[in-house]
Amino acid sequence: MRPQAGASVSRRRFLSLSAGGAAAGAAALSGCAMQVSSGVSGSGETVTVMVNSGDILPEQVQQAKKELGIKIALVKYDITKLIAMLTSGNPPDLVRGVGAVDLPYFAARDVAQDLDPYFARSDVLKLDDLDPVNDLWRFDGRTQGKGPRYGMAKDFSQDSMFWYNTSAFDKGGVDYPSELEPITYEEWLENAKRLVQRKSGQTTVFGGSFNGLTRSTLLTTMTASAGGSLFSDDFSRVDFTTPEARKALTWYIDYCKTKVGPSQIQPDPNGWDGPTYQAGRLGMSNSGYWLGGMIYPEKKLAEVSRLAPAPVFAGGERISACQGGTGLWMPRGAKNKDAAWRVFEWFFGEAPAKARASGGWGIPSLKSLRPLMPAQEEYQKRVLKVQENELKHFSVVSFTPYTRADAIDALFNQIAPAAMKGQISVDTLAGSLNSAINEQLKRGKEQVG
């Protein structure tokens, strides 16, 4: 303890200092806060866009200011913040969303703007140029894929396809999967079992990963591939006990049980397939075309990497859905809709869309941009051929509007590990999932009305 500490300050001096400080503070804070150097300033319209880092780059913000005369204010995507902004009546003008799962949720709650009138008068985004994947952003009040358009995909992949490393197949003495004809899910799992490498009880090379974008979209599309539907006709219930859903669930639990790839009971420390595949520690990766964006810059890796069609169930339908279709939608309460639409057109049809198309990180959502997809190298041509063939089998697999995919995943992640560890049967799991998820869907339906 210090017995004396500096000169005392009189009350008058304290008050005058406080007043001075408050005035200086108010002056400093009144204009808001300090900006980092985005390189954009000045007057003009401002459009607030809620996206993830990397969706719109700082140089593109500058480009928009120059080309459109519109300042883009970026807000980091965060579901809590989005709900707070929507609740406060001050939503962003454009919001990132995953078409496959977010659109029905927001459209059913009447917070998304019907963009049909904007599309009808657009010279940039013509309806006949839109790839069918953009139907993920349509919702008629009950079913996804029909009705008005509420948004658009920035690019997409068919997310049940998989990449494989030919070196791993050579080493395991396994035949390469066909690039044009799908293998069955059973064959995929058999291959994974032969490719996996273990040392002292640790998995050093995963045979393959197959987890979809989310567990809910994975099981929805796999059930569709088995010829059924996970949801009831009005999307208010799930049923994992139907033969098709049970087939999908059984396969996924087998995949987890055999520990041939990352799962909840054997997580990949890298968190996603990219770095593991890059390090040669993954024989097959359930990722669509977009993973090429990471593979192509490494020529050695690109030369041993191939893309294969989405597997099918023996005797089942060949379905190759998109589980993402990430893009933008416009909240109904957006303050600056016309300027937001101009940014929308620019983002999906002009310079940023062209840059994305040539990067290999996804298939462009406009058919006219497909010639920009990378095809200079032999391996890129090969991948493109597989992808073009797969597009013929694209279809929209509708998702429920009554809850979010991550909410279903949270329940699945609580209940399913017991089955993955063999503590409960698949039938018990199916029953538990039905109870928990249907309860959630019931609450969601009550909210939507």
Next chain:
Amino acid sequence: MTATTATTATTAGIPVRVRVRTRRLALYTVLVSVTGLFLGPFGWLVLSGLKTQGELAASPVHWLPDTFQWHNFTDAFTQIDFLGYARNSLIIALLYAALVTLSSAFVGFGFARLDAPGKKVLFGVLLGSMMLPQMVTLLPTYLIFAKLGMVDTYWPWVLWGLASAPYLVFLFRQFFAGLPRELEEAAIVDGCGHTSIFWRIFLPQSWPVLSASFIIAFTWTWGDYIAPQLLLSTDRTTLAVAVMTAYVNEGGTPVPELQAAASVMYVVPILLIFLVAQRGFVAGMSTSGLK
């Protein structure tokens, strides 16, 4: 005397010097192990910042990089406006830490030295509010600041600072309660009011707690992710948010080696502040009865 010395010099046939050395060796072994345990994650972070992405994903683990990737640090510094975000963090942290330290000292003084009906209940409510998880108040907080037009400004941190913080109030209250009553009585005899007593007598005595409080508040704000993420836009946000979200490739997936390098640079200011002010911090914690 000789017999006593002989007894203390050896116990059970082991000379005292050997016993002392053995004990010290054991103590140092434990201390070094615990230090290693605590420093381990930070060392791992530094090493991660010096590896390639392939080395980070390798199995078995690559403990040391083949070539130290020092450029990860420069890349992490240049890929985002690191200094700009650091400046934002610094402004918010300094603003909040200074204000909340003063306001908490003021409130702590009231609880320690003044009497009023319901004081104990109020203090209980104040302490009880520490139990309220931040997530619960997140949406209402946003809505209040949105109504006041304070979203995307630093005003929320000013208001939070002026509102004092329960933990810091507790810290000051404990410290002030331990000061002798005579100091206060002598000041009253000399004609001082309560504000003067606080300002002239108590506050100058409380430098250790002031510095502890400042460091704690600064660290909270420097490390806070949730509030800036909720209230500030991407180009006005703090370094904590930028480090967690801005290092991604064209596909939007994280670049872990840059994130690790940026995280090392992100914790350096906190380490420096603690090293400079640790004596005051430790004294503050011990003199407030919270050690």
